[in-house]
Amino acid sequence: MTRASSRRPGPPTRTERGIPEATVARLPVYLRALTALSDNGIATASSEDLATAAGVNSAKLRKDLSYLGSYGTRGVGYDVEYLRYQIAREIGVTQDWAVVIVGIGNLGHALANYSGFGTRGFRIVALLDADPKLVGERIGDMEVRDFAELEDIVERDRVSIGVITTPAGPAQEVCDRLVAAGVTSILNFAPVVLSVPDGVDIRKVDLSIELQILAYHEQRKSGEAALPQVPELPAMNGLSDLPSVGGGVGA
Amino acid sequence: MTRASSRRPGPPTRTERGIPEATVARLPVYLRALTALSDNGIATASSEDLATAAGVNSAKLRKDLSYLGSYGTRGVGYDVEYLRYQIAREIGVTQDWAVVIVGIGNLGHALANYSGFGTRGFRIVALLDADPKLVGERIGDMEVRDFAELEDIVERDRVSIGVITTPAGPAQEVCDRLVAAGVTSILNFAPVVLSVPDGVDIRKVDLSIELQILAYHEQRKSGEAALPQVPELPAMNGLSDLPSVGGGVGA
DNA sequence: AGGAGCTTGTGAACGTGAGAACAAAATCGG
DNA sequence: CCGATTTTGTTCTCACGTTCACAAGCTCCT
Ligand SMILES: NC(=O)c1ccc[n+]([C@@H]2O[C@H](COP(=O)([O-])OP(=O)(O)OC[C@H]3O[C@@H](n4cnc5c(N)ncnc54)[C@H](O)[C@@H]3O)[C@@H](O)[C@H]2O)c1
Ligand SMILES: NC(=O)c1ccc[n+]([C@@H]2O[C@H](COP(=O)([O-])OP(=O)(O)OC[C@H]3O[C@@H](n4cnc5c(N)ncnc54)[C@H](O)[C@@H]3O)[C@@H](O)[C@H]2O)c1
Numbered sequence: 001m002t003r004a005s006s007r008r009p010g011p012p013t014r015t016e017r018g019i020p021e022a023t024v025a026r027l028p029v030y031l032r033a034l035t036a037l038s039d040n041g042i043a044t045a046s047s048e049d050l051a052t053a054a055g056v057n058s059a060k061l062r063k064d065l066s067y068l069g070s071y072g073t074r075g076v077g078y079d080v081e082y083l084r085y086q087i088a089r090e091i092g093v094t095q096d097w098a099v100v101i102v103g104i105g106n107l108g109h110a111l112a113n114y115s116g117f118g119t120r121g122f123r124i125v126a127l128l129d130a131d132p133k134l135v136g137e138r139i140g141d142m143e144v145r146d147f148a149e150l151e152d153i154v155e156r157d158r159v160s161i162g163v164i165t166t167p168a169g170p171a172q173e174v175c176d177r178l179v180a181a182g183v184t185s186i187l188n189f190a191p192v193v194l195s196v197p198d199g200v201d202i203r204k205v206d207l208s209i210e211l212q213i214l215a216y217h218e219q220r221k222s223g224e225a226a227l228p229q230v231p232e233l234p235a236m237n238g239l240s241d242l243p244s245v246g247g248g249v250g251a
Numbered sequence: 252m253t254r255a256s257s258r259r260p261g262p263p264t265r266t267e268r269g270i271p272e273a274t275v276a277r278l279p280v281y282l283r284a285l286t287a288l289s290d291n292g293i294a295t296a297s298s299e300d301l302a303t304a305a306g307v308n309s310a311k312l313r314k315d316l317s318y319l320g321s322y323g324t325r326g327v328g329y330d331v332e333y334l335r336y337q338i339a340r341e342i343g344v345t346q347d348w349a350v351v352i353v354g355i356g357n358l359g360h361a362l363a364n365y366s367g368f369g370t371r372g373f374r375i376v377a378l379l380d381a382d383p384k385l386v387g388e389r390i391g392d393m394e395v396r397d398f399a400e401l402e403d404i405v406e407r408d409r410v411s412i413g414v415i416t417t418p419a420g421p422a423q424e425v426c427d428r429l430v431a432a433g434v435t436s437i438l439n440f441a442p443v444v445l446s447v448p449d450g451v452d453i454r455k456v457d458l459s460i461e462l463q464i465l466a467y468h469e470q471r472k473s474g475e476a477a478l479p480q481v482p483e484l485p486a487m488n489g490l491s492d493l494p495s496v497g498g499g500v501g502a
Numbered sequence: 503a504g505g506a507g508c509t510t511g512t513g514a515a516c517g518t519g520a521g522a523a524c525a526a527a528a529t530c531g532g
Numbered sequence: 533c534c535g536a537t538t539t540t541g542t543t544c545t546c547a548c549g550t551t552c553a554c555a556a557g558c559t560c561c562t
């Protein structure tokens with residue numbers, strides 16, 4: 001985040017080429033939907049078609065696209081290839097972004113093996129780990145390198161995106177090293193809140209949180225008919241020895 | 252989501268014990284922060300302390316907690332253990348939720364090996380795959396089983412949460428099978444929009460989207476000083492043969 | 503006991519996002 | 533060339549989310 005730099009407070013100032021964050025998060029979905037349509041040989045699609053493919057409502061889709069410009073044709077729809085290019089350009093995936101992955105354990109291996117982002121837009125330039133036993137291991141056509149080489153690699157390959165898949169403990173330290181080396185965007189899989197200076201964007205992927213959100217709704221579904229099985233402790237500041245309970249999930 | 256069932260349109264109706272979705276998404280973060288404080292032997296924390304640990308602003312944290320009830324003490328703060336229990340109960344992680352993982356490839360293996368959610372709140376009861384070569388493989392103390400056993404397992408173990416880590420192609424089909432078997436919450440890692448009937452909650456984790464969001468901001472950072480390197484094609488409905496470009500990322 | 507000092511819980515202001523609805527623009531058929 | 537039809541781009545309204553600011557309530561000290 002850390003993206004709400006300058007904005008005049010006066011009128012309902014949209015633009016100055018600023019696209020709402022919620023829209024930015026949906027553009028990749030539209031891009032994927034357009035790619036699917038294109039692969040099926042479809043050359044033109046209406047906002048309704050696209051919205052269905054992307055799983056959103058068509059008014060929202062049209063409004064989202066309107067932030068990019070007027071790329072549709074009234075009465076006709078959108079040219080699939082043309083729109084795809086425009087969205088790709090707006091997102092920035094017409095160029096390749098160099099990415100490093102730090103922490104080549106279970107998850108790091110899975111990401112390294114994944115062909116999905118190698119396809120286009122992102123290029124993994126290094127797999128880094130602090131464990132000497134891992135350094136040198138080959139994964140696909142890459143080799144795990146020592147975390148100490150980070151600074152050289154970032155500078156040489158102009159790396160701007162770093163992925164953290166280390167345990168929670170060292171994550172902040174790794175993050176600091178990445179930032180100091182010049183990385184300005186970080187995707188964090190470790191279950192900790194990382195702090196970064198202004199100008200650095202950070203996003204997290206957190207499995208445990210997703211599961212807990214599902215659990216909350218699941219509990220409500222069950223509870224709709226049945227009663228809450230767990231009684232509501234009525235006491236106040238009980239310094240009670242409560243049953244040790246969740247929260248360590250994913251720490 | 253599909254969670255906005257009944258709501259009167261009249262007054263600013265909060266509650267009927269409905270917690271805002273944005274708050275629900277932060278409760279797990281608070282839970283983790285409380286666990287960390289607890290592990291450090293801290294018994295009481297102010298909203299300011301907690302907010303710092305959770306990476307949010309303290310007013311937001313207080314408002315979030317106020318939806319659960321009045322569990323703090325003015326002038327003092329919150330009892331860490333007590334609050335932790337209350338949040339865990341509200342989320343529903345005081346009980347164990349049975350989970351199945353479908354698609355034991357790169358990512359499925361990583362998740363299966365991950366001890367993080369086994370800890371508390373979630374219990375992986377089965378690893379399922381359609382590939383006969385994988386069935387029977389041991390991962391930790393579990394064995395990969397045939398996807399055909401899904402229905403039996405869901406019924407026997409009262410599974411309500413399913414995780415999809417198959418390729419995009421079969422994901423919708425797998426999803427339908429899960430729903431038909433009785434699973435009512437799904438966490439999807441495949442890069443497709445899944446459709447589910449009402450009453451089933453679905454969340455997705457999508458690496459490519461996260462990276463693309465970072466790329467967008469990254470591009471804006473570079474562009475602040477420099478000029479956009481890619482010229483803005485001025486033409487309209489050009490059915491042009493544009494350079495084949497991103498979007499397939501993660502498909 | 504009473505007042506000073508904190509910290510919570512919440513009302514109100516503000517900002518962002520979603521969706522309905524419709525005018526403007528394009529195509530097509532006559 | 534004109535009017536019917538289609539579908540975009542945009543405006544308007546409402547709902548949701550965030551933040552400020554402060555009264556209410558608790559503790560502790562004198
Ligand atoms: N595996 C999963 O399915 C999963 C799921 C959700 C979250 N996570 C989170 O993702 C992270 C990685 O999980 P994992 O299962 O791959 O863990 P892992 O222990 O298998 O791998 C961690 C790797 O990081 C390396 N490492 C440790 N300290 C380092 C440092 N200072 N610098 C560089 N490398 C360092 C280790 O050598 C190891 O190879 C963890 O934070 C975990 O909580 C994992
Ligand atoms: N590996 C990653 O780092 C990564 C990153 C982002 C997204 N993803 C996505 O996660 C998913 C899994 O990725 P992966 O790398 O583990 O893929 P993978 O090909 O290694 O594994 C997929 C597994 O699913 C199984 N499968 C296929 N069809 C099935 C069916 N109908 N029923 C049951 N099982 C079936 C396959 O046998 C295989 O074991 C993919 O959709 C991928 O796009 C993966």
